[in-house]
Amino acid sequence: MGSQLKNIAAPDFKEVIGLLHKKTTIWPYLLIAPALIVILAVVFVPAVNAILMSFQSYDLRRPSQIGFIGLENYMEVFQDSLFWSSLVRTALWVIFGVGFQFIFGFILALLLNRKFKGRGIARSISLIPWVTPGVLIGLMWRWIYDGSYGVLNDILLRLHLIQDKIPYLAQESTSFPSVVVTIIWQGIPFFALMLMAGLQGVPNELYEAADIDGANKLQQLFRVTIPSIKNTIYVTTLLRIIWVANSVDVIFNMTGGGPAYSSQTLSVYIFNKANSLNLGYSSAMSILLTLLLLLVAVPYLKNMFKNQEA
Amino acid sequence: MKRFLSITLALTMSMTMLTACAQKPAESQPASSAAETSSAASKPVTITHWYWADNSDYSAKMQEMVKDFNATNKSNITVVAQEYPWDGGAYSENLFTAAMGGGGPDTAAWKLTSTPLFTSNKLLANLDNYIANWKDKDDIDPSLYNTMKQAGGSDSIYVMPWNTQVLYVYYRPSMFKAAGVSVPKTYDEFLEACKKLTRDTDGDGKIDVYGFGMRGAKGGQEPWGSFVWARGGDFENLTTPEAIAGMQDFIDLYKNGYAPKTAPTDGFNEIIANFKSGKTAMTIHHIGSSKDMVKTFGDDVAAFPFPAGKKQWTSMGDTENVIFEKCQNKDAAFEWLAYLATGKGQETWCVTTGNVPVSKRVQQMDEFQNNEFMKVSIEGQFSAGIFPILDTTTEWINTTWPNTVASALSGKTSAADAMKTLQEGLYGKK
16 A cells, blocks of 8 residues: 555646646635634634634523523623723723823833943843733732732831721722732833834934934934834833733732722723623623724724835 | 635645544554453542631642641542632632632632532532441531531531531630630620720820621631620521620620721631730631640630520531532542542641541540530530522622621611621522
8 A cells, every 4th residue: 555655646746836836816715724724723723712602692500591682691791890991991901001001111221221330131031020920920910019017018118108908809990000010010011112122223323313402302302212112112002901801810819809899990890790700791891891902903004014114 | 716725625625534543553452451451559649628717827838738648548549639718718719610610629628608600500429328338427427528528518428527616706815814804604794704804004095905806808707607606696687686685786886986996897817816916805716726825825815615696506617529510530539539538638737727526536645635625616516507508608708798787887888788788698689
């Protein structure tokens, strides 16, 4: 059988190679096919499945009731007060989380872009929050904030800044700001890293010319540096908006969305609902979150490309 | 293009042929393996088992038991035990996700509340025949089998009893003495003790010891249930004036400062840490913590059943084991479960954890007859019960209860509104 195959395969293989060389249009398709298949399998199929699920009563606790229910999940979501409060919290989570990550990340990038002794070590250390897994960050900060044994209370008490221990994660008024601080801490290095890469691409001649024109440091920052790295800022901010809006790990491990839902963002609500096995309902909320993110991302990208062309 | 397609087809065909060539010897296997099948008893069998452990000692003991079973069973069974954290019930959710995805273990440690979810998705093996033909069947009280049946919502048994834990109140006798408080005999005395035990011991104007270690995070519904019942309420209707009064007591303990400020987010680890560090004078848990408490305090720790008010109720924690329907070697799996329920595994585990054994033989052992905490467990057994096992119970425990109670503790929601939310979360809106 082996020799039989050899006789068939040998001439055909040469023909295939020859054919592929001639028909160059086939090559690109063949080359992207593996990646395309993987993307279809792990992104497209689950996404379509989630869309279909959002129109079904898909609660695994009640398998006998699984079936198509049209827009009922969406109607229920719109009447759900927890959905709206989580949505508002998601907006605050993104605005404050990404906003402060950008500000502190930019400052860090400017500092690390200067030449000083030990810069390599400083750059490496500054990356620690970014390379630490989100679950670990959640657990670590939960202990830092702990109302009984947390190090934050201990430091503030020693500095006489507070009179009594504060249960940061157990109070509705402080739990959400506490998790926002954590996400800011986590995301600063990413902004710093990306912006630093952008800063290194700004030609020195621009600063020399600005010097000759008499521009001070602040003017150089706003007239030379920021316009030069505008595209990096755009892309990095967009990525972070999407990631932060979708992030679950930090909040879930610090508060689980509580107490009294006070730190529950939409992604955490979706996760909790999916965890309680109501997959239809959580899919409907996921679709809405995706649409909302698209509403932000599309005009944002349009504006970026428009500026690029200009 | 036609040529390309014909070549591709040819290649595909040749590959099919190659596959066919490779499959042939496999098809001839059944005849040669017939002898092996007949000697199935001696054929090595591996059973994967999931469990959780409350501390590292229990974890090590479970692995020891597995080693012992693997070495002593005569059916060539190897159990591979994998530990997962309980995480306030997330264990059951992870187990469900794994099983629904076609993975998960052959057998697993279990809580009754999860049963309807798994049985309605046909994930558990029916144990009726195994138990009917089991020589040790009568070593377990028939009432326990009935509880297992009720949990599954049918006349069949899907869950194998293992051990139970009755919640009671741990207290520090030295703190009681210092505050001039005697062991509460009634619910009102208990509330009064919470107040008196809350003290500023060093005179700096700050509270150093709180009377009650309240659990507001997941799992806190169990001690909370005792307050609802003590005022005359029950779980059938959480909106009765009696049930609301119980909730109000729970809120007042926090509002009046008799429980730590962190209570809304305190879970198992926090209430135990607070009690062990001397921050709280009383807390509620079961006998599973007793060895650890004695190790920390020696004689300065004792227990009493949650006292009776208009009614008396305490939570009966339960731990069982199940076999999954997808398990290929159910006979072997049942042998492992039997080892845990009435065999040496029952003895070892219950002696180590202090949990109440389900085996009548093991209950008669000296370790259990002369244990102070076991006595309190047994004393509390007559008022012990479980939460309604519904398909909403898991979500109610994990999300609805902690968030609703946290809102009530903060004063944002009244006791009546909180109870209405809890009622709707459990039984649906009317």
